[in-house]
Amino acid sequence: MAGGNGELKLLGMWASPFVTRAKLALHIKGLPYEYVEEDLGNKSALFLSSNPVHKTVPVLIHNGKPICESSVIVQYIDDAFPGVGTPLLPADPYERAVARFWAAYIEDKVVTSWAPVFRVKTDEERDEAARQTLAAVEVLEGALKECSGGKGAFFGGDSVGYVDVLLGGLVSWLKANEPLTGTKLIDATKTPLLAAWMERFCELDVAKAVLQDVDAVVEYAMALRVRLAASSAANN
Amino acid sequence: MAGEKRKGLQLLDFWVSPFGQRCRIALDEKALPYEYLEQDLGNKSELLIRSNPVHKKIPVLVHDGRPVCESLIIVQYIDEAFSSSSSLLPSDPYARAQARFWADYIDKKVYDCGTRLWKTKGEPQQQARKEMVEILKTLEGALGDKPYFGGDEFGFVDVAFVPFTAWFLTYERFGEISVEKECPKLAAWAKRCGERESVKKNLSPPEKVYEFIATLKKKFGIE
Numbered sequence: 001m002a003g004g005n006g007e008l009k010l011l012g013m014w015a016s017p018f019v020t021r022a023k024l025a026l027h028i029k030g031l032p033y034e035y036v037e038e039d040l041g042n043k044s045a046l047f048l049s050s051n052p053v054h055k056t057v058p059v060l061i062h063n064g065k066p067i068c069e070s071s072v073i074v075q076y077i078d079d080a081f082p083g084v085g086t087p088l089l090p091a092d093p094y095e096r097a098v099a100r101f102w103a104a105y106i107e108d109k110v111v112t113s114w115a116p117v118f119r120v121k122t123d124e125e126r127d128e129a130a131r132q133t134l135a136a137v138e139v140l141e142g143a144l145k146e147c148s149g150g151k152g153a154f155f156g157g158d159s160v161g162y163v164d165v166l167l168g169g170l171v172s173w174l175k176a177n178e179p180l181t182g183t184k185l186i187d188a189t190k191t192p193l194l195a196a197w198m199e200r201f202c203e204l205d206v207a208k209a210v211l212q213d214v215d216a217v218v219e220y221a222m223a224l225r226v227r228l229a230a231s232s233a234a235n236n
Numbered sequence: 237m238a239g240e241k242r243k244g245l246q247l248l249d250f251w252v253s254p255f256g257q258r259c260r261i262a263l264d265e266k267a268l269p270y271e272y273l274e275q276d277l278g279n280k281s282e283l284l285i286r287s288n289p290v291h292k293k294i295p296v297l298v299h300d301g302r303p304v305c306e307s308l309i310i311v312q313y314i315d316e317a318f319s320s321s322s323s324l325l326p327s328d329p330y331a332r333a334q335a336r337f338w339a340d341y342i343d344k345k346v347y348d349c350g351t352r353l354w355k356t357k358g359e360p361q362q363q364a365r366k367e368m369v370e371i372l373k374t375l376e377g378a379l380g381d382k383p384y385f386g387g388d389e390f391g392f393v394d395v396a397f398v399p400f401t402a403w404f405l406t407y408e409r410f411g412e413i414s415v416e417k418e419c420p421k422l423a424a425w426a427k428r429c430g431e432r433e434s435v436k437k438n439l440s441p442p443e444k445v446y447e448f449i450a451t452l453k454k455k456f457g458i459e
Contacts, residue, residue, distance in 0.1 A: 093316040
């Protein structure tokens with residue numbers, strides 16, 4: 001088994017919000033790791049052998065063994081390093097179930113509704129995707145109220161937890177949405193708790209260390225949109 | 237939600253749902269008594285809407301009056317809240333990560349592709365056939381030569397996937413896929429799981445699943 005004791009390697013792509021989640025978890029736990037930027041247009045042998053099923057980033061390699069899927073990686077980091085830093089998931093089984101529920105909601109309703117925004121061709125499709133994403137964000141506002149118990153600052157209560165990490169990874173893209181599409185996803189007038197959460201989250205040292213520059217994300221997304229439009233035109 | 241916090245376990249469910257069956261199997265594996273409450277999905281009960289206001293879907297496990305939603309979250313909850321009986325998830329963090337990865341894969345791929353197999357015709361159905369074979373072969377690869385996905389013991393991934401074995405007949409008849417032929421190890425695993433009490437008791441008979449889907453197809457006018 002290649003790799004030394006506790007050797008952590010993260011295969012990623014700088015713009016990916018899913019990679020950002022993994023980075024956030026590693027930084028919160030204070031775990032040193034080697035970051036490898038993957039060229040997704042020319043995938044490395046290590047990358048392909050580490051995630052043959054999905055061929056996506058992030059992949060965390062711990063002592064030579066790969067872990068894939070951002071939510072699985074974040075839970076793994078929490079499980080494998082129990083004594084280190086604050087646990088991301090609470091100890092109580094019911095509270096864990098609630099955290100997992102909102103994590104799944106973010107995946108199924110926010111990310112899934114939102115991703116098409118960058119791929120769809122018509123304005124109608126884009127508006128529909130935006131509408132669905134905004135509806136999901138409003139539900140999350142209610143979740144934050146419930147989870148933070150009114151007094152806490154985060155979904156995890158007083159400290160950053162599992163849901164905060166999963167949503168936190170998306171922050172630069174959430175902010176990029178307005179310059180890209182004209183729609184503000186986290187609007188203080190509509191979802192004040194989430195807006196405050198986002199500000200608070202961005203003030204954290206780990207966020208400052210890890211979150212991508214919003215302008216860079218905007219530029220990346222615009223170039224991606226152009227590339228996708230060109231390739232679909234070529235295929236028609 | 238006035239006063240009454242009912243003690244004990246209730247499962248809001250729908251008879252043919254593979255997601256509900258995951259929960260029933262987990263409850264039985266842990267020897268946990270519970271009240272089964274069949275839901276009318278065409279006319280959702282106040283209890284269901286109150287217990288799962290976000291999605292209004294089954295299954296929902298209600299434990300001492302508190303609802304848990306989403307089948308794999310329910311199974312993990314059952315495992316963690318009743319940790320004295322044998323575990324469904326392994327204790328080793330890496331093995332746990334692998335189990336979660338494969339359960340996530342099953343969730344992302346199987347039901348959606350299976351639905352397209354019986355709901356579509358022509359080109360989209362051919363595409364769904366190809367995809368389903370690939371999905372099954374990938375899962376067979378993950379199983380390898382082990383008796384169960386987790387190794388020697390029936391566990392989380394087995395619970396996640398086994399309800400779909402009742403759908404193999406439906407995939408065969410509508411989608412022209414023979415699991416026996418394409419993935420013999422997976423077919424053998426299905427048979428092995430089928431010998432467990434919890435699975436025997438809770439899976440729908442394959443012919444009943446087929447009838448159910450055949451009726452749905454007629455209802456949707458899919459010939």
